[in-house]
Structures are given as C-alpha cells and as structure tokens.
Amino acid sequence: MGLLFDENKQILTLFTNHCNKISFLCICSAIIVTFTLVSEGYVDPTYFSENALLPGYVNREFSAQPYLNSVLTRLKDVTKSRPGEFVSDWLVNEFNSIGLHSYEHNYTFEYPFDDKKIINGKSVYAILEAPRAPNTEALIISSPYQSSKKFNGKTLPGIGLMLAMAKYFSKKSYLAKDVIFLISGQEIGFQAWLDSYHEVYSSPVLTSGYLTAKSGPIQAAVNLQIDDEDITQLEIEIEGINGQLPNLDLFNVAVELATRESITPTFHGKSHPFSTDFYQVSQNYALTTASMMISQGKTKSTGLHGIFQKYAIQAITLKGIGQNSGNKQDDYLSVPFYVVGRVVEGVFRSLNNLLERFNRSYWFYLLPSTRRYISIGYYMIPFGLLVIPLLFKALNIYLKMNLDSCHDESGSLWAALPFNFYCHVCGFLVASLPFFLQRFAWIYQSHNLAFKEAIYYSLIVSSLLFIFNPLVKLNKNSIELLKARQCVTLINLALILSCLSLFNISLALFLTILMMPIAYICVSLPNNLLRKLFSPLVFLIHPLSISYLCILGTSLWFNSQLDITSHIQQSFQNHKSLLLGQLEDWYIYGNWTYLFGSAFLFPIWLQIID
Template identity: 30%
Template sequence: MMLVCFCSGMPVEWLVKAMQSRGLEVFTQSFSRKLPFPDENKERYMVRGTNVYGILRAPRAPRTEALVISAPCSPGDSNNQAVGLLLALAQYFRNQVYWAKDIIFLVNEHDLMGTQAWLEAYHHTNITGMEYSPLQGRAGSIQAALSLELSSDVITSLDLILEGLNGQLPNLDLANLFYAFCQKLGVLCTIQGKLQRNDWDTAEGYTHAAQTMMLMVLKQACGRSWGDHGLFLRYHIEAASVRGINSFRHYKTDAATIGRLLEGMVRKLNNLLERLHQSYFFYLLPSLSRFVSIGCYMLAFGLLVVILLLRALDLWVHLGAPALAAVEGVTEAQQPSGPGVLTVLTPVVISHLTGVALYLLPVHLQEMAVEHFPVSETEAVVLTAVAIYTAGLALPHNTQRLLSGEGTEQGWKVLKLTALLYLAVLLGCTALINFSLGFILAVTLVPITASMTPHMPKALSALVMVLLSPAFTVLYCVFIYQELIEAPVSVSEGWMLFLSVISQGILDHALYGSLVYPLLALFIYPCWLMFWNILFWS
C-alpha cells in the first residue's frame, strides 16, 4: 500500500511570532490521523499537522467565557487572505478595552481535521480516534465561533454557510446578525452563493427562493460539515462560516469593510449575557431575510408519515378480521391462522445482516480487493459497497421459504405491517435529527412502500422500487445539486460524482462521526429490502 504523508506545510513559527507580536498568549497543538483509506480528493492517507492559536484575555471579566475566530490554513495559498485578516483583527482587538469574553484566534491545519483535533482537546473528548497533544492554554466556555474563508484578494460578496455536521444548524439569530451588519455596511451578502431578490411575488422570485431552499435541503441532507464551523455545533457552540466570493464583477468589498463587519459581529456576541437561544434552531432559508420555520415544513413531512401509519392500520384491521368459509351451505367465520415466527423473522434478519455487511465490509476488505483487482484503495472501498448493495437485491429473494416452506397471505401482510411501522419510526427519528434527509427519504420511499403487495406486476414494480431505492435517491440528489449550482454534468460525470459521494460519506463517518452512511446502511437499506422481499413473496 502506498502511503501519502502530509507533514506540516503551515508556517508555524511565523504564525507564532506574528501572534506574539500582537500581544496574544500563543500555543501550538500537534495532531495526526490515519485515514481508513486514502482520500483521493485531497491526496492524503496519513495526516500530520499543527494548530496554532492565540488567546486575547478579557480585561474586564472573570474569563469564564470565550469566542473563537478561526481560519483554516491549507497547503499553498488557498486561504491566506483569511489568515491575514485574522491577524489584523487580533492586532485591532488587542488595543480595545471593552472585551468581556476571551477571544481565541485559531489557525488550523488540514481544514476539518485540525478543527476536530483542537475541539476534542479543548473539551477533553476523543470520539474519533484522533491522536493529538493536549492544549497548554485554555480560555473559558466557548459561546460562539466564526470561521473565515477568503481565498481571493478580490472579494465581491460574502456567503454565509450554516450547514454543519449531521444537518445541525446554528441559532437563527447568528444569521440575522450577519445579515444586519451586511445591510448596515453595504456589503453584498449571499446564501448558497445566490443573491437575494426583491420580487418575491413574481414567478421568477418564487423560483429563485425555491432553488435556494432546495440547495440548503440537499446540503443539510448529506450530513457533512460544509465548513469548519460545523464541528463547533456538536459542542453546542453557535458557529457559522463566512466565505468570500469573487463572482459579481460589478461589486467589490475591501478588507477593511470585511474587518469592520466581523468586528461588529464579535462585539455583539461579546455583549451577550447568555447563549443564543431565543430564535429558531430548525429552519430553512430561501434568503437571508426570510425563513421557513419548523412549524411550517414539518407538516408536509407529517402528512407523508401518516400515509404509512394509515396503511399499517388498514393491514392490522385486515389481519384481525375473521375469514368467511361456507360449510354445508352455512357461512361461518373462521379466525385466520397466523404465520410462523420464522416466516416473518427470516427476511428481517437477513435484510439487516446485509446492511451490516454493507456497513463493515467495504473498509475491511479493501486490502484483499487491491491484491486481486487493479484498483486503488478508495476504488476498492466504493466498488465493494456498490457490489454488496447490488447483491442484497438477490439475497433476500423469497427468504421466507428458507426455513418455513411456502409463504402465506397472512405472512406478507404481517411482514409489511412490521416494515411500515419500522419505516415510519425510522423516518420520524431521522427528521428530528436531520429534517432534510428524512424528508427526501420520505418523498422517495413512502409512495412505493405504502402500495407494495406481492400481487403487483413483478417486472414493473421491481423497476420502480430500484429507481426509488436509497442509492438511486443519492444519485438523483447529485444531479439535482449540480443543476441548482448551475454546473450540470453528463451521466458519466454524475456517476463519478456519485461514487465520490459514497467514499466521502464513509470517510466523514470515520473521521468526524457523520451519521448518514450508517443510517442508510444499517437501517434504511434493510428496511427497503423488507419491502423488496414482499414484492417477491410467494
């Protein structure tokens, strides 16, 4: 196996001297992480890096609370403007006397990995198996954080990024604060990279708002952190990323204006006597000035889940109704004989064992696959996952006959009743954690699963079920996302992006604890296989 090692490419000594010259208490932290398989997108396997952070102590408070301003520093000059702005803010903040909270200026290496190592060390946790040195300097309890991403020296607008790990969002007041200062200073601001329109009552305005909101839904549903801020949300720290964009040629914002905006936001957060909590934590944004609250969009999801519950109730009534039988001209009611336990339990167990294989085997079999096939480790992991997913379509076929002989009419009804209730609970729990993911799964799974019976045309029903399976849902989301960001791709390019999404999902789960891949592999896919088994019940 070829090891790609990224040693420290960040100017650590220069950053330490620069922060010390600005009167900060400066500390460093080293960390390392071996990936479960190489990340071909960033060409790394064994990662080693160093975080540098400086603490500006609050002169007028007991130093029990803190704010964080971070800037990821990657190899090259991809975010050097943000690091320069962070140092300029540190120098300006040092000369002010109104700070009531400690301010931590963090420059982290290797993007999310550096942030993860620093946060785990700061909170004395280790949930991802990362190796890191303990922090020598600490501040108070972190109340809020801002992450800066400025890759160009020409900034035409600022884009606010809110989506965090597993679909978490910061308190809406943080987005309102950013928008208010942008309006005050005349800075062009965007959400999802799209400008806000004022013609809300026109068809174009509605279309633009719907596209913006759909982008947020897709980003939230994928469960990954779209900026360094996403990992702060796990620790109940309200955080967002501010990304500089150079795409609107008629506008230009200088660094001084951006600095004033950030200084204003930090001052507002500095004046808080408690954490942000009085606004929404669950919302969708068609623009920065409008939002859709949970009380509105949860109704649509609830109506979809009710379909499953009503169908389950209908099956329950039919299972309990006595059958009519004619004996010597007299009609008598007979209690239907219930199916054996193995008749229902067998497909349930086999479906979930397939899900366990889909979750565990791709990473564990990568070395064997590389030895026998001309593929890289990443390709081996992804193709193994695709192969297990495809093999699962054949494995549970007619599993009710493995131990109990012929399937019965009552058998598939009991299995479907179980599967419907199981799916309703899964979707409900998913929506509570990540509404967007739960809603997308409900839209694709509820119609076909609620109507599925063994008496439907096999070929057509099987085709529809495959096209609405979890894997194809992810594939559709890839194409829709590319269309929404106005970067359409061909079928072959979309397929490669789909494979990349799978590998990234597995990596995000191993590195940061993303729940999307284990949720799909261990629960959603086995539940779908139970309905697949019902279709071929005989």
Template identity: 25%
Template sequence: MKKSRRTHRRFCYGELGRRPVCMNYGVGVREAELRRRSTMPETESGAKPKPRPIIRIGLFLVAYSFPVSVICYAAGVFALLLLPVLAKNTYVSENALMPGSATPMLSNDDALEGHKFLKKIMNWESSSELPGIGIAGIIAEHITRLGGEANYHMFQPVQSSFRPLNFFLAPDTGTINENKSCSSNGINVIGIVRAPRGDGKEAIVMVTPYNSSKIATVEALSLGIAYSVFSLVSRVDWLSKDIIWLAADSKHGEYAAVASWLKDYNSLSFGDLNIYSGTCGSDALFPAHEETQFKDDQTATGFRRAGTMAAGIVIKVADKSSEYENEVLNIYAEASNGQMPNLDLINIVNYLAVHGQGFQVSIKKILSLLDSWWLHCLGELLEWFGNMAESLNPEWKFGIPVRGYVEGSATLARSLYNQALGVPTGPHGPFRDYQVDAITMEISSKFSGQQILFLTRVGRLVEGVIRSVNNLLEKFHQSFFLYLLTSPSRFVSVGVYMISFGLLVAPLPLVSAALFFDVGELRFKSWAWLNAAKAVLTVHLWGVAVALLPYFISKNGSLPAVSLMQWTILSTLAFFFINRATGGSSRRRSEWRLLKSATIAATFIGLCLMSVINFATAEIGALLLVPMCLSAAPLMSSRVTTAKGRRMQMLLNVLLAHLVFPPAAFLLTKGALDGFDTVGLSDFWDWVESLWVWSSATFLYVCVVHLPCWLLCIGILLLRS
C-alpha cells in the first residue's frame, strides 16, 4: 500500500475573530481533513455563522422600519386611549392606616366652639393700621387657651425671578424686597400640640390659608374647621405624632406663605431666636392690647418646631353651589414637576369622605372632552367589545360603560395636563419639595344656615385622616408615587402607562438606525456623519441660549407682548448664526439622511430623559414630535415620483410643522380647554413665565428638546434631496 506523501503545507480551516486558525500537517492530509470535517460543527466547516436571534430580529425591524414605526405609533396612541379601561380600583396598601376603624370623637360641642371662633373672626373690626395683626392675635390667643404652643412666623413679600440653576430643585421662593415696610409683611400663626404618646420626632400638619387683609366667609369656615379639630386633639390621649396647625397668611399668595414657613422650618439657623427682633419684631407688630397679651411661655417670639412631617393636609372651603345632592370634596394632589403624593393618602381621604361622611369626592376634569363626539363613539365601541368578550367568557370583564369611559378620559387628560405643566395645583405643593406627602381638600357646600353641621362633618373627616396617619410607624411607602387618576377611586399605575410611552418612542431608534445604515459607504469613507452630529449639537446649544434669554428680558419689566417680541427677535438673531450648521452643508441625499438620523437620535434621548423627570411632559412631547421626526423629508424630494404623492407629503410636513411649533401647540391646547375667544398671543409669554417662576422642568424641555427638534426638522424640509 502506497504511503501518503509528506508535506509541510499550512492548512487554515477557520477564523477566530479576524485572525485565521491554521495548522501544519504532514501524513494523511486528505484522510485527516475528512475526519476533522466530519467531527467539527457546521459553522466550522466553511459555512457562514448565523447571527443570534435577537440580532436577526433587530435587523428585521430596521429593514422594515417604516411599517413597524407606523404600527408602533398607532399602538401607542391606542394604548393611551385604553388607559381608562385598564385603570384599577384604588385600595389602601398600608394596613396600619386602618381608615374608619375608630369612631369619630369630634362632637357638636367642638363644632360649636369652632363656630364661635369663626364668628369672632368675622365680627372683628380693624382699628389699627395693621389689619392682619388682629386676626393673627385672635388665632394665637385661642390656641394658647386650648393648651397649645403658639408662635408667629413673619415673612416678607417676594419678587419672582428667573433662576436657571434652580431647575430640578425646589421652586425658588424669590428675593426679599427690602424696601417694603413692616405693614406689608405676612404673618403666619403656628399652633403645636405635643403628642402625649410620642417622642416629638414626627408631626402632622394642618394648613388653613386666609387673607388677613380681607378675610372671606369661606376662609373663616376653614379656620373654624381647623380650630374644632385642634380643640379635639389638644385633649385626646391617643396621639403619637405632634399636630401642627398653620394658619397661613395668604395676602401675598397661598403658596408663598406655606413655602416661606417650610423653608424656615427645614433650615436650621442661629438666628431663630432673634428672627423677629428689630423694627419688624413681635413687639412692633403686636401692640399691647387685651387680645394679644400672652405669657412668655405660651406665645414664642422665636421659631418653634415639632417633629419630622409625616403628612400635610390643606383645608379649604369653596363658595360654590354644588351640582350634586351632597357636599363635594375636590382633591388636588399635583406638585412641582408632576410629583404626586403617595396614593394611600388620597385613598384614605376618599374612603373616609365617601363612607364616613357622605361627601361626593371629585377630581377636576377637562370639561370640553365630556361633550366630545369621537370620545363617545370610542366609548361605545369599547363597551361593545367588552360585552361581547364577557358573553364569550364570563371571566373576561374588562368592559366599561360609555359614561364611565368619557369621564375617566376627561379626568385622565386633566391629570396628565396638570402633571405636564409641572406647576403645583395648590398650597400643598411646597410639602412635596421636602418629600412630605400632602394634598389640598377643597369642600364645596351649600352651607347657608347649617354651618355647625358642616363644621362637624368636615371636622370628623379631618380627624379620621389624622388618626389614620397617626397609626403609621414609618413614612408612606407601600403604595404608588407614580400614577395617573381616572377618578377618585380608580388609577393607572406606572407599569401600565409606560407601555404607551414605550410604543410611541420605539420608532425613533429604528428609523435612526435605518437612515444611518441606508447611507452606505458614505458613513465610513467621509466625515458627513460628524457634520450632522455637529449641526444637531449646535442647534441644541442654541436651545440652551433661548432658555436663558428670559432671564435678561424679565429684568426690563416690559409688557408680555413686548417681552415676547424681544424674545423672538433675539432668538431669530441667534438662529442665523447656526443656519450654516443646520443645513448649509447638507445638500446631498445621503447627508440629509444623516442629519435626520442624528436629529431623531437626539430627540429620543431627550424624551427618555424627560420621562424620568416628568413623564406627562414626555408623553405629550412624544405625541407631537414623533410624527414630525418620522415624516420629515425635503419638500422637493425625489423619492416621491407622482405629483399627488409629492403634494400629500408636502401637506403633511407643513401641517405638522405648524402644529408642533411650541406657541401654536400651546394656543391650540388653551383654546380647546378654555375657548378660542379668550386666547391671545401674549398668553404664551405668561405661560412661559409661570413655568420658569415655578422652576418647572417643562420649560427646559420646550427650549432644549422640543424647539431644537422642530428647527432641525424645518431645516430638513428646506433641503434638496
């Protein structure tokens, strides 16, 4: 038998990364190679290895990015409309709260004392030049009579100013106007009841705003409610948390009074004991007369504190006729940047109000949606599908009546709108800046002739809330902090409403990748991609400059229309400096595609970051920006061959360009909510001013994310393909 020919050739049979794997062979080359190939995997025998399944799915989605994008966006809008159907009933997560487990102790005698107290306030006539002192003195006197600790908190009116570095922090309380006289100062009265079973480390706050310059009947009623509850808690033995009653002087604004007190309460300073010394000290503010002469150990001239705040309850009475048979309790919960209190706090108020005192609890709605025909049609369709599914399987109970769906959608839209603004909806807002859960309870009632009964019912409601929070051994943490309300007893959690946002923004990375890979060899053989990235970065820097311009414009003190014109002119001048970077060099088809890819990527990053800060703003921004980002293409595009298709594409792009422009979007939204007859161009400046005064992150989103994206899309429309 003939032996195999020896050789010293080198045989390479595969690659490891980019390096070939070789071997030297000599005897039996052909037999050894056949034996090796029979034992090696298929990919090592010369066949190209297949990518992993997730990579294959990604390549498929990128290859068919346009139909996938349309499907995802439509699914996101539909999921948003389905949220009232997917809402769940609220429930108390923390068992220690036990709302309604105890019989109310507030009696008619307490309500009668509260009625006498409010009558004394209403009948008080000012005889001095400082009318607010008398009311504050009366409140402090009655607090000390009950055995509580009373002290005054003086704060000066503040001037709102725009401070860009305060965004994402607590809203700026403004700067103190040192030229104001003592008579213009606000005076809060604070009463404290020390818990007999507590250690002084926790407290519950009641807030009752009132205008010391001209107190109204409804404000006196809220003071009477708080006094009735305060008189009860001053003698009970079940308290384990201190009770603080803050009678906030709201002549400079309800929010300013509460925020000033909270700022001093949470900031330790060596000047606490001398905070009222000088020309505006307590001796000057409170002249000696029979109603304000207290013992030194009862009324403090310094700043007194209790424990860490566990919860805050703002009590307000609205002078409104009720549309229901029972009294109506409106709940306001939104704080700065869309922050919400723990849902358990709303749950116990809703439970005690409905099942304990028979109130009709309500959440504000967008009234224009209640008469919307398309919303009624969609509700009827969903009700029909729900009934049909239940007939097929009785366990499939996801149907909802038409009226419930329409009201839930109107409430959900209002909740989404209030959170997107990032502005507090009441004096409870400052509490959330210090991580304290608080809400505002506004009671509307036909209380004429039944004030004592009204004080009794509302006082027992507040007592029940205090008793529930008093049972807590730790801060609110069991329930949700991220949610949307569709009614006082139904909510949508973060795990449900994030699905719609994910579907809305999912097309952005797909289209960006598809545009980048569609350019071909240009992305590797030239620096066109770097030019596109530079253009996008330059425009976003321009957005930062636009966001800072109001800081200088607001110093002029001009009218809103004049300030808006100055802002527009300065922004336009800044735009000319970046015109070349946005589109001057992007003349070829591949280059505008790279510019669009970079624009979409930056928009996707901005929306995702904003969803962490304020989800509602990101959700509304995705509804507006995603269609424009996907459809943006040169108006004189060569991709559309037919004249009809070119006209349709041009009409769509022009329409979206007008709708997405921030002033136009705001005016259309305001017109849909309040009526177009009350809308003016200067309203946009007022809205922007309110955003930066409240340090709302929505202002930065509009200037740094929304406006640059709109400008880049406009630049793409004006290019030639």
C-alpha cells in the first residue's frame, strides 16, 4: 500500500486538493442531466416489449347491456335497505345466477395497538373457469365495496360493471385463463384473501382463514375504483407498497386501449400533452415526473393494486373520474361508464394472449406522461452523480490519513468499525421499540398515554439518550480516529442510498438531496467549534425531522389561511398520526419505511452528529 501511494503521490495529492471542486462539478452535472431527462426530445416514447399482448388486434364487443343497468339499480336498492352493511349474500347469489362458482371468505383482524379490537370481515369472490385451459393460470378483477361517499366515494358503479363483465365473459369461449372476481368491504380483506390463496401468513395480526376454491397462479390484476356513471377521464394508478411498480407493458396496454375507446387516460391527473411548445411540454413532463416521485417516495400504495404487487402479481388500478369529481378537467369529454368495461375487456383479452408471465419491458421506470418513460438506465445517472461526492470525500479523507507523515493506529478504518456497529445496534433497538411498548403496555397506559403518543415520545427520548451516551465520546480526542469514523460514515451512507435506489429511486433521490450536502459539509469543517455550531442543522436529517418537515411544508402549501403557530401544532399532531400509520402498514402490509428509517437512517444520523 505504501509503494502505491509513493508512485502516485502527485496524482493523489492533486485529487485531495481539488476534491471539493470535483464534487461540486458532479452536483452541477446531476442538475443538468435531470433537466435534460424531462425535456421534450430526450424522453423515450413507450412501446410494447411483449408482442403477444397485441392490444391493437383486440376486438372490444362489450356494450351497455340491459343487465348492466338492471344490476346496478338492484345493487343500489339493496345497499339503501341495508346501510353500512356488506351485502355479501346478495353478491354471492348474483354471481351464482350468472352461472359462476362464487364463495364467501371469512377473516379476522386484530388491531395490534391499544384496545386490541377484533374485526371479523368477509370477502366475496367468484371464479370463471376458462373453457380452453385446465385452471393453470388466472387473472383478477377486483373492487372495494363502499356504499357511501364518506371516504373515497361510492364504488357501486364499479361493482355493477364487474358483475356485467362476469356475465359477458361467461358467454365467451376464447378465454385461456381463469378470471377471478373479487370484492371486499375492507382493504385488509384483499390482504387476507391473497394470504389464503397463496397459503402464506404474512401478518401476525391477520387470521386469513381458508378458501373453498382456488384457481392457478395469478398473472395480473385490474382493480376498479369507479364511483360515477359518467366518466370524463380514466386515471391509471400504479405506485404500490414500498414504491413497487408493475410491469410497464401493463400500463401501456391500459393507456392504448383507453385511447382507442375515446376516453382520456391520465396519470396523476395529466394526459399526454399534444403541443408544439417545447417549454410547455417539458414543464408538463417535469410536473408529472415530480408528482410520481412524490407518490412513490411516500412508500404507500395509491390503490388496492399495491397489495397484489406484493405477491409478484402485475396490477394497476383504473379509477374513473366522474362529472362531480374535483379532479375533473373541463376539456375532457364525458363518456358512459360502460366504456370502462370495454377497456377492461381489451386489457383482459390482451392478457389472455400471453403465453408466459411478464418477463420483458421495465419494472423500474419514471413516467413523464402516459406516452413517455424514463428507464432505470437514464435516471440512475443523476442519482450516481449526486451520491459519488460522498465516496470522493471518503476517499479524500482516507488519502489524507495515509499521505500525512505521521501515522497512528487509531487512524485505521478498522478502528472506526466498532463505533459504526454500535450505531447500527442503536438503530435496531429503536426499530424494536414498538414491540417493547406492546409487551409493557402498562407502563404508558398507567400515565393515560395512547400508543401513538408513547411511541412518538419514546423515539425522541431514545434519540437524545443515544446522543449523550458517554460511550460515544471515548477516544474522541484522537483526530485520526475521528477522520476514520467520518470516512466509514460517508461510505455507509453512500451504500445505503445506493441500495435503496434499486428499490425506490424516488425516496433514495429525495434522501440524497437532503442528506448528502449536510453530511459532506459536516466532515469538511476544519475544527470542533465549527462542527458544534453546525450541529443544529444535522438535526434536520433525523428521520423524524425529515417526515415532520414534509408534513409542515405540505400544510404551509395547501392551507395558506392558517397562521404559523397553527401550522406547527397541526403538523405535530399529523406527524404522530403518520408515524402510527407507518407502524400499522408495517404490521399489516409489510411496509418497511419505519424499519428502514430506524435501522438504517437513524444510525447514519447518529454517526454524522458524533
């Protein structure tokens, strides 16, 4: 190693002298490349990688049959006579009258926190067996059951359309895959049904029950979220749990068939811009991409399709935007909602042509519009340019440690690993806090605290305790050891962000933009006094601070009438609710946001603030 430094000492010295300039150049290059990727002329048009889908050759024959109007009227009548009740028996009888095999699925959900309330729920599903294949593969049409507009609006039109599609498909002989029709009154019902279907038990708080009948492996699913009978646009939702995305070909099929049926397909409220104005189109691309990245970075599913994606089922949600919706665009023409049925028919006939599972096209992409995409090979370039300054700075610190004339054993990177290990142990202890609070619930219940407050204040207190832990300050007087710790911290941060980018590029990019400059500046400050003065800024990259600032920024943006004190207080309460929601998603759906923030981001923050 010493010979290597001696032979390249001039080059390495040049690098150490200009490391900050090189890093700044990388950041500027990343900004330029980012604006280039979302500009007209540089984004790629979408296409079909799997030619077997053949959406252009699919004949759509579904029309507004008398049964569609009849079943929707009868469904509305029965929901009025039984308000707030999931009419599972009526749905089973209706599927049976069509000629399908229909069943009820029972499940039990025990809320994991506080009151431990138990919910007994039901789902209804029917299986249309393919006449041309022996139950080897299946497709799913799903819809939630909501009979009131209290939450996301009524879904009765979508359920009526599903029943009409079931009757329509039952008379066709071209199906080579079974079609499963699934309806549940609660979101957790879809999770329970899929657990039972695959005979897995992914959540300790959910008793999935048993399915009376099954079909073959599920290839794809389309979730219907239709609350109006006059549709102005068809919103296609794709972001799933932890930022997972479906195969791009499935999205392209829905866009193509919606366009052919003269219904405007939209993505995050925007259709493909047909304009000759370069700047207007580029602005539209940038806003749509930013909207998708914000949605993906939240790690929460935008619809029920996200539950299917957990099981490697390619799924999307088709959300009908009606006349009375606040998202309606005035320049979009209204079409009868049975047109959505023609789109669904086309999608399923295209999927029926597949000879194998989705294995082409992209699973990692960003969408500037419904007709353009940015592949992983492109968007990783600006991300890499933003992350690489961390590695440059780590290399710079390491080279200075070895180029200096005096060497100290404490300057070895191996000497910094115990502290790195200690920080990650602290992170896993923080990740285990919910389990400890559940086990010793009497501690906070005796002080009349709910679980939401207990976990929130426990995280704050534990963070402060770990900061002032005297074990962290041992051997702090050694400059060489401090540099070794900084080097390992930067490498650790770069590795974590790089690994995250392979799963959720939006969250990884957001964290990189926020954490990279602060971490870089912290290790660049020449003395301890400046580091102490700069330390309050480091608190901004604590996982709790990051989420709170996002909520506060959203509140300031959308509620301009409130004063700043009201914003702070309201955001504080919303922050506690957000944390509880993330824990619920972790326990129920396997959302790893809390685990990632506590087990990985928190140790990095602890090392930076050291």
